[in-house]
Amino acid sequence: MRLALQVRHRFAGLELDVDVLAPPGVTVLFGPSGSGKTTLVNAVAGLLRPDQGRIAAGDWVLMDSATRHWLPPSKRRLGYIFQEGRLFPHLTVRQNLLYGRWFAPRDAPAESLERVVDLLGIDRLLSRRPGALSGGEKQRVAIGRALLAAPRLILADEPLAALDEARKAEILPYFERLRDAVSVPILYVSHSSAEVARLATTVIALREGKVAAFGPPAQVLGDPATMGARGLVSVLSAQVVAHHGDGLSELQVAGGTIWPPRLPEEAGRDLRIRVAAKDVILSRVAPQGLSALNILRGTIREIRAAEAPNVLVTVALGDGAEAQMLMAQITRRSLDALALEPGQSCYAILKSIAVSP
Numbered sequence: 001m002r003l004a005l006q007v008r009h010r011f012a013g014l015e016l017d018v019d020v021l022a023p024p025g026v027t028v029l030f031g032p033s034g035s036g037k038t039t040l041v042n043a044v045a046g047l048l049r050p051d052q053g054r055i056a057a058g059d060w061v062l063m064d065s066a067t068r069h070w071l072p073p074s075k076r077r078l079g080y081i082f083q084e085g086r087l088f089p090h091l092t093v094r095q096n097l098l099y100g101r102w103f104a105p106r107d108a109p110a111e112s113l114e115r116v117v118d119l120l121g122i123d124r125l126l127s128r129r130p131g132a133l134s135g136g137e138k139q140r141v142a143i144g145r146a147l148l149a150a151p152r153l154i155l156a157d158e159p160l161a162a163l164d165e166a167r168k169a170e171i172l173p174y175f176e177r178l179r180d181a182v183s184v185p186i187l188y189v190s191h192s193s194a195e196v197a198r199l200a201t202t203v204i205a206l207r208e209g210k211v212a213a214f215g216p217p218a219q220v221l222g223d224p225a226t227m228g229a230r231g232l233v234s235v236l237s238a239q240v241v242a243h244h245g246d247g248l249s250e251l252q253v254a255g256g257t258i259w260p261p262r263l264p265e266e267a268g269r270d271l272r273i274r275v276a277a278k279d280v281i282l283s284r285v286a287p288q289g290l291s292a293l294n295i296l297r298g299t300i301r302e303i304r305a306a307e308a309p310n311v312l313v314t315v316a317l318g319d320g321a322e323a324q325m326l327m328a329q330i331t332r333r334s335l336d337a338l339a340l341e342p343g344q345s346c347y348a349i350l351k352s353i354a355v356s357p
């Protein structure tokens with residue numbers, strides 16, 4: 001189901017102007033604080049009536065200023081996942097979950113409690129009260145409650161922002177499951193490029209109320225105009241080939257093989273690899289006598305100026321339609337010393353990678 005977001009609204013400190021049509025899946029609103037992410041979510045939720053616009057999930061039109069159509073918030077069939085779980089402290093987990101059902105219309109094809117409990121791994125928690133749950137467990141229950149309301153659209157406004165890194169790592173896989181198992185579109189607000197790379201089907205990068213970039217995460221995260229050279233990240237697709245006895249897993253990516261510490265995913269599974277541009281070293285010859293394991297072959301596609309002393313080199317890994325773009329941030333001095341030019345073949349040494357399902 002496609003998500004149409006056309007919103008114009010003016011506040012004293014913000015001029016929001018968004019017009020995108022996002023494909024099914026998770027659409028991440030990404031941008032610095034104050035860029036208008038929550039304002040846009042509030043417009044979708046019906047908490048803000050924009051000056052002008054049209055918002056629709058598939059043919060479910062939430063508002064259209066041209067036809068003066070306005071669904072009140074209570075009729076919008078949204079599953080809301082807040083930063084802090086906002087569970088009812090006096091109800092058990094089971095009761096909290098079923099509370100969501102109250103808002104589902106009778107004829108709505110609701111998820112079953114069993115399936116949701118299974119999806120989120122919360123069967124052991126059903127009889128507990130929120131006071132006896134960890135932050136991560138609370139957030140899983142909150143996701144479940146949103147799902148059981150049979151929403152037509154799920155809104156999650158920085159749902160992980162209040163959690164520490166370990167809890168984030170615990171919850172992210174459940175959002176991935178949600179994305180893969182549930183057909184409801186998800187609008188997810190984040191200012192973390194790690195979350196974007198893992199979750200997003202589509203990214204809307206907001207800057208001061210305007211769409212700075214729109215598209216798949218690999219494209220948006222690799223755009224220096226939106227990311228600033230410092231935060232540039234490449235996203236590569238990989239496939240698990242095998243697990244080896246020395247504790248490493250073997251992943252196939254365009255341009256070669258990557259060897260991360262052993263992963264839980266089975267052979268054949270598809271993964272995403274994130275590589276920060278500053279963690280890539282380039283070599284014109286096949287490196288020898290180097291302890292690095294993750295070395296990929298490619299062709300230099302583009303060299304762009306970046307903030308001194310650096311330049312940004314885009315390397316096409318693999319061939320033709322299969323090629324994937326990897327960005328390397330190196331110094332201009334190295335660029336000159338290696339005499340790198342577009343069209344040359346080269347080797348990219350990855351100092352650090354992050355793997356996600």
Ligand code: ADP
Pocket residue numbers: 011012013014031032033034035036037038039040
């Ligand atoms: P984000 O969620 O990306 O951090 P917000 O959408 O919350 O950003 O806010 C963006 C800007 O919009 C704020 O900095 C503020 O200037 C303005 N703004 C938001 N809500 C209001 C409001 N109710 N009244 C006036 N200005 C507002």
Ligand code: MG
Pocket residue numbers: 037038039
């Ligand atoms: Mg916000």
